[in-house]
Structure formats: structure tokens, C-alpha cells
Amino acid sequence: MLRLVHGMTLPSIGPLRAVGIDDGAIRKGQTYGTLIVDLDRRRPIDLLPDRTSPTVAAWLRRHPGITVITRDRSSEYARAATLGAPAALQVADRWHLLLNLRQALERWLTRVHGRLRCLPSLPIGDGRRPGQRLCTYRRSEAEIAVSRDSRARRLVAYEDVRRRSQAGETLLAIARATGLARGTVRKYAQAESFPERAARRPEPSHLDPHLAHPEERMTQGGENAMELWRELRGRGFAGTHRQVHRFVAERRTRPARRTARKWLVRTSSPAADTIALPSPKQLAWFLTQPVEARPPHATAAIGRIEQDPEAARFGALAQLFATLIRSCCVDGTPPADPAGELDIWLDAARLSDIPALKTFAAGLERDGAAVRAALTTSWSNGQAEGQISRVKMLKRTMYGRAGFPLLRRRVLLAA
Structure with a gap:
């Protein structure tokens, strides 16, 4: 054959x-x-x-x-x-132009993510639908210990990379000396602070379709997990009582009657109602999406990071560029002068004083003829x-x- x-x-x-x-x-x-x-x-x-x-x-x-x-x-x-x-x-x-924009956003967000995490959530809401969880259930003590050890190892590697970078070593030399990937070395060398791992959004749970009922009962003072589990079983919930216990344990306003003494300190105060900031990759995706297509939690996250003036400028310019590219697609309605719109955007990017955005704009200028052809032709x-x-x-x-x-x-x- x-x-x-x-x-x-x-x-x-x-x-x-x-x-x-x-x-x-x-x-x-x-x-x-x-x-x-x-x-x-x-x-x-x-x-x-x-x-x-x-x-x-x-x-x-x-x-x-x-x-x-x-x-x-x-x-x-x-x-x-x-x-x-x-x-x-x-x-x-045109797809690669949007991809390059998102990559530039992600690199910048990775560098400043520690600063953006310190911004408070806005009072306009967190974009949560009724009965929707925004954080995962609390992990076991063994899982928390493993995560703590992993963070300590990454912190040591981060400090080593920063020390070598400030001493003048190249990224390639640092990668060879430490055994880390070049992308990880670049991320550590450019980060303003230690890049914490972003909290994951919760995975689907059997309890999700029934969350509205226990939330309503807990606002009325009902914090008995077994009682809530029996009520949910009557409503068709097929899961075990452990899921209900984990849900109630994070929202108690007072310790349960049979709580062991060693856990009283941990459960004596309600859990902080903090919403974790999405990862740099997720934020970059949100910022390049059409505004009308953003889900509510994305709108809430963008509103939170736009309290930072630099993030607000970068986000606004990124949305303008993404809108210009999409309007020049075959099914879009392009502006009268897309090349002129691009020139105006490039001038704004140069004056933004954001290094990542200026680097992206400089790349577009070097490839200017091909980028303008992307905006003015259907190829x-x-x-x-x-x-x-x-x-x-x-x-x-x-x-x-x-x-x-x-x-x-x-x-x-x-x-």
C-alpha cells in the first residue's frame, strides 16, 4: 500500500x-x-x-x-x-489580531494581578444568579495542607527567579539554572508581586438546582444541616447529607450545638463574603468579549478591576480594538474609514503609558500594511x-x- x-x-x-x-x-x-x-x-x-x-x-x-x-x-x-x-x-x-490582543492583556494582567486582587468588590453585585455558587466548597484539612506546601515551593522559586533577574541574568539562563519553563520564568520576572493561583469557579454539584431553598431557610435562621437535608430529599435532592453540611458550615452565624471544642474558634464567626478575582486568562477573555455577550459575573469582575485607572484605560482601549476588528468581518458593518480608525487607536495606545499595550501597538505598526488589509478586505x-x-x-x-x-x-x- x-x-x-x-x-x-x-x-x-x-x-x-x-x-x-x-x-x-x-x-x-x-x-x-x-x-x-x-x-x-x-x-x-x-x-x-x-x-x-x-x-x-x-x-x-x-x-x-x-x-x-x-x-x-x-x-x-x-x-x-x-x-x-x-x-x-x-x-x-483577523482572528490572530484578536488573539494577540488577548495575549497582551493576559501578560499585563499576570504582572498586576496581585494589585488588582486588593480592589474591593463593588456594591452593584457579584453577577450571581439565584441559587448559583461563586466559590467551591471548603476543602479538607489534608487538601489545605498540600496546597499550602505547594504555595511555599512556588514562592521559593519566585524569589529565586526575581533575585537572578535583578542580578542581570537572562530569562533563558534562569530557566536552564532553575529547571523552570521559560514562560514561568518570564511570568515570575515580570510580576509586581507573587502571582497567587486564581480561585477556580465551582464545578457542577447535585445541590446546585436546590440551592435556593437552603439559602432562604438560612436567612430565616434555620442552620440545622440534617433538617435541611431531609427537606431537600422531599424536594427531590438525591445527594448525601455531607454536601448540605459543607454548604451550611460555610454560612453559619453561630456554632452548631454539637461542634467539637477544637473547631469552635473556626466557626464562631461567619465566613467572609469575598468574591475571588478571576485568573488573568479569564479576565483577558472577558475584556475582549463584546459587551452585550458578557455574562453577569464577567461584568462584575470587569467593574471591580476598572477601579484601577491603568486597568480601566487598558480595558477601554482593548474593547475599542476588538470592536473595530469584529466590525470589519464579513458579516459586520465596517466603519467608513477603518484604516483611519486604526490610526486613531494606535495614537491612543502610544499615549497610554502602559508598556504591554505600547508593545502590542508597536507590533501592529511594524505589520501595518497587512493589518490595514485585514480591515479593508474580506480575505x-x-x-x-x-x-x-x-x-x-x-x-x-x-x-x-x-x-x-x-x-x-x-x-x-x-x-
């Missing part, structure tokens, strides 16, 4: 007008190739063994006549398109992104053991 596949004639490429370029892992984390897609015929036309600019530029020179090249924000592909097809119009992918790199997913599927059917020649033939013959 392999001899038959290798002996088959590959389909001809034919004249090309518009191509999409994207990279895909041949061996994840080690070897990457470049897939080239004919955007007019919607099919892959070649798979290159690497993603370097000389290889891609040489392929483009062998196929003159290309007038449009869509790509992501990779500087290698930008250089390759400039060298191999200087007369072609380069179009940055997109979505075809190449979809074909990359198809390449992954073909790799899995061969258990990842196929060499590059066989993978290339299967990608092109299956088209």
Missing part, C-alpha cells in the same frame, strides 16, 4: 491568485512544517518541511502570479512573503487554519509515525 501511495501522481497546482500560509506541528514542540492552501479552490497545494522564511520564499518564487497572501502574525512568514512575492498583498488574519486565513486541523487528523490515523514524505503525499492526495 505504501508503494502504491508513493507511486501515485500528485495533483497539479495550476495558476494561483490567492494563497493562505500557516504552520503545523509535524512533531509537536520539535519540528514544524508549513501548509500552503489555494484560497480560491479551497484545498492544500503543498506541505513544506519547515517554517523558515528562506524555504517559504523559495516556494513563492517558483509560483509567480500570486497577488494575495493571507497569514498569521509570524515575522518569518511576513519576511518570506516580502522576499518571495514582493508585489503580493499581505493580509493578517481571511480561516481556510489554512481549517486545513491544519485536517493535517492533524491524518497524522493521528497513522499514529504519528509517518515520515514527512508520506504525510505530504497523504495531505495532497486526500484533497
